[in-house]
Amino acid sequence: xxxxxxxxxxxxxxxxxxxxxxxxxxxxxxxxxxxxxxxxxxxxxxxxxxxxxxxxxxxxxxxxxxxxxxxxxxxxxxxxxxxxxxxxxxxxxxxxxxxxxxxxxxxxxxxxxxxxxxxxxxxxxxxxxxxx
Amino acid sequence: xxxxxxxxxxxxxxxxxxxxxxxxxxxxxxxxxxxxxxxxxxxxxxxxxxxxxxxxxxxxxxxxxxxxxxxxxxxxxxxxxxxxxxxxxxxxxxxxxxxxxxxxxxxxxxxxxxxxxxxxxxxxxxxxxxxx
Numbered sequence: 344x345x346x347x348x349x350x351x352x353x354x355x356x357x358x359x360x361x362x363x364x365x366x367x368x369x370x371x372x373x374x375x376x377x378x379x380x381x382x383x384x385x386x387x388x389x390x391x392x393x394x395x396x397x398x399x400x401x402x403x404x405x406x407x408x409x410x411x412x413x414x415x416x417x418x419x420x421x422x423x424x425x426x427x428x429x430x431x432x433x434x435x436x437x438x439x440x441x442x443x444x445x446x447x448x449x450x451x452x453x454x455x456x457x458x459x460x461x462x463x464x465x466x467x468x469x470x471x472x473x474x475x
Numbered sequence: 476x477x478x479x480x481x482x483x484x485x486x487x488x489x490x491x492x493x494x495x496x497x498x499x500x501x502x503x504x505x506x507x508x509x510x511x512x513x514x515x516x517x518x519x520x521x522x523x524x525x526x527x528x529x530x531x532x533x534x535x536x537x538x539x540x541x542x543x544x545x546x547x548x549x550x551x552x553x554x555x556x557x558x559x560x561x562x563x564x565x566x567x568x569x570x571x572x573x574x575x576x577x578x579x580x581x582x583x584x585x586x587x588x589x590x591x592x593x594x595x596x597x598x599x600x601x602x603x604x605x606x607x
Contacts, residue, residue, distance in 0.1 A: 362494035364504035
């Protein structure tokens with residue numbers, strides 16, 4: 344396991360986007376922005392069940408993430424990682440609400456498109472961390 | 476070939492970062508920020524010969540790119556694409572200088588680390604474009 348330093352943790356816990364690369368079924372890469380988060384050791388990505396990145400991570404746990412500090416776009420953290428766990432239910436719902444509050448000021452996440460949308464937290468263990 | 480619309484072209488020709496995902500030799504994804512650019516049809520990525528993303532694109536042309544508008548981070552363009560050409564020499568040197576001017580105000584790119592650094596432009600044909 345590679346370690347996130349204090350500055351990387353601060354950026355990951357700030358109002359910043361993380362660009363998450365996953366692998367499609369044919370092995371080609373996919374990349375999308377997600378709200379950045381970390382528990383101090385792992386990256387936490389909250390998405391909805393059924394989305395491309397969710398299906399990709401469920402099938403192949405290898406991911407890469409790049410995060411820039413929106414206040415200083417020349418500070419960058421790149422993380423190679425492996426999905427170690429996925430959490431659904433209340434934990435994932437509470438987590439997306441806390442991210443919604445951080446990013447939008449709204450205590451309840453408004454982005455749900457369907458009433459039966461299931462949120463999922465992917466816990467990503469860093470295997471390599473680079474700062475630039 | 477998928478088409479970039481006017482708004483996507485504007486964001487790609489603005490002072491924005493593109494997050495480029497490539498494939499490592501073992502098939503795992505790699506992602507790094509690059510200065511965004513387009514000729515109106517293709518994405519243009521300027522990097523240095525020998526870097527990880529350069530070796531990755533030379534080996535496997537499949538890439539994915541995600542770009543957000545720094546002025547409006549909730550406008551996002553994602554592009555799946557294929558590397559169709561790579562250009563070295565004066566074209567690539569002039570191109571990095573023009574990007575340097577756009578992004579930093581400096582007419583000569585200052586980022587060269589070694590005097591013998593070779594710049595390369597990768598011409599990426601979009602195969603799928605999504606806006607969000």
